[in-house]
Amino acid sequence: MDFEYSDKVKGLQQRVTAFMEEHVYPNEHAFEAEVDANRKAGNAWLPTKVVEDLKVKAKAAGLWNLFLPDSEYGFGLTNLEYAPLAEIMGRSGLGPEAFNCSAPDTGNMETLVRYGTPEHHEKWLKPLLDGTIRSAFAMTEPAVASSDATNIESSILRDGDEYVINGRKWWTSGANDPRCKIMIFMGKTDPNHQNRHQQQSMILVPMDTPGVTVLRHLPVLGFDDAPHGHAEITFENVRVPASNILLGEGRGFEISQGRLGPGRIHHCMRLIGRAERALEMMCKRALSRTAFGRKIADQGVTRERIANARVMIDQARFLVLNAAYKMDTVGNKHAKQEIAMIKVVAPNMACQVIDWAMQVHGGGAMSDDFGLAHAYASARSLRFADGPDEVHRNAIAKEELARWLPRP
Template sequence: MSDRIPVIAVNRVSENAKKTLDIVRKFVEEKCIPADPIFSAQIGEGAQRWDHHPSVIDDLKVEARKLGLWNMFLAKGHYKESPGFSNLEYGLMAEWLGRSRTASEAVNCAAPDTGNMEVLAKYGNEAQKQQWLKPLMDGVIRSAFLMTEPDVASSDATNIQLSMKRDGNDWVLNGNKWWSSGAGDPRCKIYITMGKSDPTNPDPYKQQSVILVPADTPGITINRMLTVYGYDDAPHGHGHITFKNVRVPASNMVLGPGRGFEIIQGRLGPGRIHHAMRSIGAAEQALDWMLMRINDPKKTPFGKQLKEHGVILEWVAKSRIEIDAARLIVLNAAIKIDELGAKGALKEIAEAKVLVPQAALNVIDRAIQSFGGAGVSQDTPLAYSWAGIRTLRLADGPDEVHLQQMGRNENKRGAAVTATINKQKAASDQLFAQYRVAREVPGPKPRL
């Protein structure tokens, strides 16, 4: 496996992680990818898609735990519950997980549970950890993260409107949420919910709180499941949920009132990297499918195999370059998180969040094109993969928000670089003057 690890990462990956990478690769290739069609078939059709989960997942989980593949995303040095891998090491594993629809859940490393477990591990009190973190880490329940709302521009989280009002020993919640990923799963038992608890606070970043809402609390209505380019993502789904006078014990508040922004920023940082890591794997899988297609001797448009058409080989080359470049961006961000924490790696996280889905989409789109009509059908995993990764340009903050922030931060160097360039120009003007003098005055040239 070490020959598959980029040079920048080799010396940062432990021997234990290298061995685990081998196990992950084998598990994904030999168990998870073959199980993907079984997963789809077991979901079924119609309303029954939401009343159960495919049993093949349970079988894969049993095997994964026997192999020691469980909760690898909890980074060492950041969580006492960590199995001992760094963000970098998990990144290399997540690339393999991204090749399969079932792999991440099979090893208990699937979103949104990963981010929710990080929230509970980092910010939850002991009672909250015992009630919710432990069963999540054991893989016996699932969870949802409720932040986005249908009636406001949720890309600016200060717009969140779900009302949270204190009433005695409870908080009372009213409002709407959507894109509540995981809320359709019958195993989903807890909603980690962001709302506005102090709307008059002069600091707009201290008006919000995060609270733990049991999924069976009276007053909660799941109105519908949203589709992603026509895919319903059953059994997990993306719920549009209404809260009407939902009473939640005050003890379910995470960290404290007004700490919501702090919590979601701590949650979304590593989560963005997890998405990017898996996207690299999806892109690699798409490239493999494209290579299979263009080498198919039965596919001979205009009397040639696809690989004999120059533009196709150009697609392959561009895909290889884009995947490798994207991987380095991701691993660099993972290294920075390991060294400085998520707050110290904001630029690198944003770079990966923006660049990687775009690169993966380019690769997947070329693979789809090489398959023709089959590429947009259910006969390959490509269409579903493209739809899922396209959402990443919106999830966890749209690209434009990250680009604006990155541009603003980069532009802070404007005054300093202007001064440096002007100083260099002045020195150059002085040199030009000396050279002119040297040409006009007889005798030896001055030493410059």
């Protein structure tokens, strides 16, 4: 395998980097100020002018929807080609949305491309691709250990030409945003099916459907993540057309494998970018500050951490590129072990590198001045998102053990 980037990708790297330097990084503080002003006025969930203006600029620059592979709607990049671009975007919390490449929209758009009907494409996919609406993914439930998705208790029951939905979800990212117009909801259509992986289905639920109630936003280590945020939602006798079911009853796990693979690798790509920026900040800070008569960069412990951070970031990057290569060449299903590996490695790596950068920044790192505290909270949350570490480690071990089991 060859991970050398093509001339096309190198050109896109230069363009995305230039856009980030000219438009995204200079607007980070303006974004925070706008959100803070909205928060003080009583509504932190208003879309910001800063991001909406960035989206217009990115679209005009032809840097839009870079994430979609193998689709008439997408930019035409493979996962391997997209990886270095997502890394650059991930250096800033504003980056992914500016290019219409942010979660959970990317995963939802890929789901609609793969499993949606022409009607779904027209009504929901095209506005998402245009960046005029946003979406959410409603899977995790507070009443059960949702790391085992077979535990999900929410119901999707057929009633004539409709499905009736009941349940309670949380960590439904993006549902607080008024631009969020559609959710992909996972629940059970046949709780008694003998195959526990064919009990679940996925269905499209418009946010304005009667019976959908957003109870509260859920802070992440004290950050409200506005205006995106994460919501707890109840669904009480929510009725949607039967045509909103994706792929058919009992296909929820099948869809999740198609959706979560790209979602997981996109998270990891972005985390590498955020870790790279944290390392840069650590080096600059260490070179600019003096303690006990020497630059912090001259302290042995600092140099060890900088060296280890470089090693860990590059290790994670090569694992991500390998997973992307496997997804492109043999498909998501056959790349499941590589995807599981990166989902363990990348968030843990990012947490450690950001933590070391925080140490070098001292007490200031605990404030909002440097963005490191929020970056750490985001990276830490990704050790849960799309499956916790323990689930992925278990899957990796099962694959390894299977190599040594007697063959029938």
